[in-house]
Amino acid sequence: MSQEKIFTIDNLSLQEIDSNSEIIPLLSSEDELEMHKEILPEDLAILPLRNMVLFPGVVLPITAGRDKSIQLLKEANEHGKAIGVVSQINENTEDPNLDDVHKIGTVAKIIKILNLPDGNITVILQGKKRFEIDQLSQTEPYLKAIVKEVEEVRPEKGDEEFKAIVESVKETSYEMIKENPNIPSEASFAIKNIESDSFLINFVSSNLNLSVEEKQAILEVNNLKDRALETLRKMNLELQKLNLKNDIQNKVRIDLDQQQKEYFLNQQIRTIQEELGGVSHEQEFEELKKKAKAKKWDKKVKEHFDKELAKMQRMNPQVAEFSIQRNYLELLLELPWNEYTKDIFDLKNAQKILDKDHYGLEDVKKRIIEHMAVLKLRNDMKAPILCLYGPPGVGKTSIGKSIAKSLGREYVRISLGGLRDEAEIRGHRKTYIGAMPGRIIQSIKKAKSSNPVFLLDEIDKLSTSHNGDPSSAMLEVLDPEQNSDFYDNFLEMGFDLSKVMFIATSNSLNTIQPALLDRMEILEMNGYTIEEKVEIGRQHLLPKQLKEHGVDSKIFSIEKKQMEFIVTNYTRESGVRNLDKQIAKVVRFIAKSIVLEEQFNEKLTNEDIIEILGAPRFEYDKYENNDTAGVVTGLAWTRVGGDILYIESIISKGKGGLTMTGNLGNVMKESATIALEYIKANAKELDLNDEIFDNYKIHVHVPEGATPKDGPSAGIAMLTSMISSFTQRKVKKNLAMTGEITLRGKVLPVGGIKEKILAAKRANIKEIILCKENKRDIDQIKPDYLTGLTFHYVDRMSEVLEIALTNQKVKNAKKLN
Numbered sequence: 001m002s003q004e005k006i007f008t009i010d011n012l013s014l015q016e017i018d019s020n021s022e023i024i025p026l027l028s029s030e031d032e033l034e035m036h037k038e039i040l041p042e043d044l045a046i047l048p049l050r051n052m053v054l055f056p057g058v059v060l061p062i063t064a065g066r067d068k069s070i071q072l073l074k075e076a077n078e079h080g081k082a083i084g085v086v087s088q089i090n091e092n093t094e095d096p097n098l099d100d101v102h103k104i105g106t107v108a109k110i111i112k113i114l115n116l117p118d119g120n121i122t123v124i125l126q127g128k129k130r131f132e133i134d135q136l137s138q139t140e141p142y143l144k145a146i147v148k149e150v151e152e153v154r155p156e157k158g159d160e161e162f163k164a165i166v167e168s169v170k171e172t173s174y175e176m177i178k179e180n181p182n183i184p185s186e187a188s189f190a191i192k193n194i195e196s197d198s199f200l201i202n203f204v205s206s207n208l209n210l211s212v213e214e215k216q217a218i219l220e221v222n223n224l225k226d227r228a229l230e231t232l233r234k235m236n237l238e239l240q241k242l243n244l245k246n247d248i249q250n251k252v253r254i255d256l257d258q259q260q261k262e263y264f265l266n267q268q269i270r271t272i273q274e275e276l277g278g279v280s281h282e283q284e285f286e287e288l289k290k291k292a293k294a295k296k297w298d299k300k301v302k303e304h305f306d307k308e309l310a311k312m313q314r315m316n317p318q319v320a321e322f323s324i325q326r327n328y329l330e331l332l333l334e335l336p337w338n339e340y341t342k343d344i345f346d347l348k349n350a351q352k353i354l355d356k357d358h359y360g361l362e363d364v365k366k367r368i369i370e371h372m373a374v375l376k377l378r379n380d381m382k383a384p385i386l387c388l389y390g391p392p393g394v395g396k397t398s399i400g401k402s403i404a405k406s407l408g409r410e411y412v413r414i415s416l417g418g419l420r421d422e423a424e425i426r427g428h429r430k431t432y433i434g435a436m437p438g439r440i441i442q443s444i445k446k447a448k449s450s451n452p453v454f455l456l457d458e459i460d461k462l463s464t465s466h467n468g469d470p471s472s473a474m475l476e477v478l479d480p481e482q483n484s485d486f487y488d489n490f491l492e493m494g495f496d497l498s499k500v501m502f503i504a505t506s507n508s509l510n511t512i513q514p515a516l517l518d519r520m521e522i523l524e525m526n527g528y529t530i531e532e533k534v535e536i537g538r539q540h541l542l543p544k545q546l547k548e549h550g551v552d553s554k555i556f557s558i559e560k561k562q563m564e565f566i567v568t569n570y571t572r573e574s575g576v577r578n579l580d581k582q583i584a585k586v587v588r589f590i591a592k593s594i595v596l597e598e599q600f601n602e603k604l605t606n607e608d609i610i611e612i613l614g615a616p617r618f619e620y621d622k623y624e625n626n627d628t629a630g631v632v633t634g635l636a637w638t639r640v641g642g643d644i645l646y647i648e649s650i651i652s653k654g655k656g657g658l659t660m661t662g663n664l665g666n667v668m669k670e671s672a673t674i675a676l677e678y679i680k681a682n683a684k685e686l687d688l689n690d691e692i693f694d695n696y697k698i699h700v701h702v703p704e705g706a707t708p709k710d711g712p713s714a715g716i717a718m719l720t721s722m723i724s725s726f727t728q729r730k731v732k733k734n735l736a737m738t739g740e741i742t743l744r745g746k747v748l749p750v751g752g753i754k755e756k757i758l759a760a761k762r763a764n765i766k767e768i769i770l771c772k773e774n775k776r777d778i779d780q781i782k783p784d785y786l787t788g789l790t791f792h793y794v795d796r797m798s799e800v801l802e803i804a805l806t807n808q809k810v811k812n813a814k815k816l817n
Contacts, residue, residue: 393575
């Protein structure tokens, strides 16, 4: 049954009926008979209700607030007329018309009207009989409609099934009144005193806790027996909900009683344990004090610990804060306050460890040895913040372990990739449920040392969210001037991180916050050369894979030439991660052959590699001949190393202009435009006729159009290509070039020189043109990698053309007018 005592309808709300009221909401059989004999008016004033359905025989008080409703009720009351009450389809409609109300409603008699101080009126209505709106006859000042009576199909006298349904309705009503504490028990007397079966059904339906749509559906059922069945079904559903709700409340009450019981039992257990000499909270406090005496913390930390311990002793052990406080004190005790591992300053041994674990990476190793040397001399140097920057797979992460091993320090690592919550760095305040320290403090606790080697992996992949900016929280961690007193929200006091050697790794510097980047010393880790990859594969990757797959290194090996075949034909990367996967495939094949007792070559051949790994995936570009005008070899840097790049240009009859293809970026297009404008401006010095630029158009193309290309380093190659096309002169054999150009005719330096030089060597290039300022990059490359190469260092575009172009015309040279 409905628990609500107030309904809102059309600003019509159900009011409580005074117990002394003369209106009794019961209908006798005689009243029902008289009500059915009443003639239904053809024209009825229609009163829309917002969220209520009026049933025949039911008496309900409502409050009317709309002007139209108030006028309708007052006029109907003055003339003693009945009104038609219908429910709105949408209760939010302020001025409903015929389409906004249900067509079937109830004729109502106004029993009493009360004027309220706020201008609204309360009216008590009694439902009479059902009607259906036929058509609207009036809209102002209120709705009026021509209606027709809705006949009700009643069961025959003596219908046992109907009687059983009515009895079930009564019994279910009594059960609901009993189960629902909000319904007074006196309501059961009202149910007993209802004589009319149809009124009983209407009365119960009206008071069920149903939506307007559900009540309207019941009202519209013409067959009284079907209406009784539908009402009984709704009652059963509501009764099940009541039973379920009461069961839940009983369980909660039982759980609460159980908690109280456990509290008293715990108190008794505590007393028994104390009597038997077992562990008690007092003994726990003593153990915490004992551990605190062994700590090497300073006076400030000791005072803070004693204060927090005293706070814990005053707490009730049963409250949730007690366990949080205990975890906090245990963290203070587990942190390595002023506890340091002794550094090993054997620089020769450190160099051996670094060389054994990593092939190449000379600059990084040199920087680590320098740091160890200074640390040995001063012994109090603040640790530097190093950032290892380079492409994936070059060994940035693994070198951290080698550094820790060479220094004799503990090693901890956290991955920052995708970290979005500032609390992951600084921790949560103790007031939060499940609060814990940040990852920095957790890792220091795990290291059990205040001077570990701390690797911050993927620092460029920190991201921001509504939970804060973790990269901003890292500013304090990675500043040697601030991290001597790093504040963690959970720890609530400063911790000295100045002796920690932080090493960050990054694939890109562009995404790192500038302030954070400024705090770190950048060590660039370039990609490996083919020679380096071959040695890494033979000395490190192959032994590792043989061990992991259980293959004896004495019965299988890969020679240097075959390792180079794998590197050049099956991998194209800066690092060696993919090379490791290819070697693993080879070793798995050998492992399978051993188990199946199949024959295999103990020394792998190129044919074996093709059989195991399939056809070669990559082919490095080779130098092509110079028989065609306008074809120049450039040098390019990619994220997987260096490569050669062909610049092609061709001229054709036209009205001048420049077109470019090859998926070129804006910077590369600008280089081509600068080159053409330079040629036009210096046509006389280049022995070119000015009319050529008006009679011919030039097209520049960079092959492999599906690959995006950009950057200024192809500038001198584009210039040389265009001059070769305009003059039909051959470009020098086995020559490649890289450099940026300006409108003044200067050649500017570019980056990625090491990778570009190695790519040129792979392509059998013999001579390379570079800017003079790039000589410093060549000087840093091992002489072994430069064997067979001749370098031309230039400052002006005219020098480039003098070196690159021969005086010999190409075969079938075009004759330009």
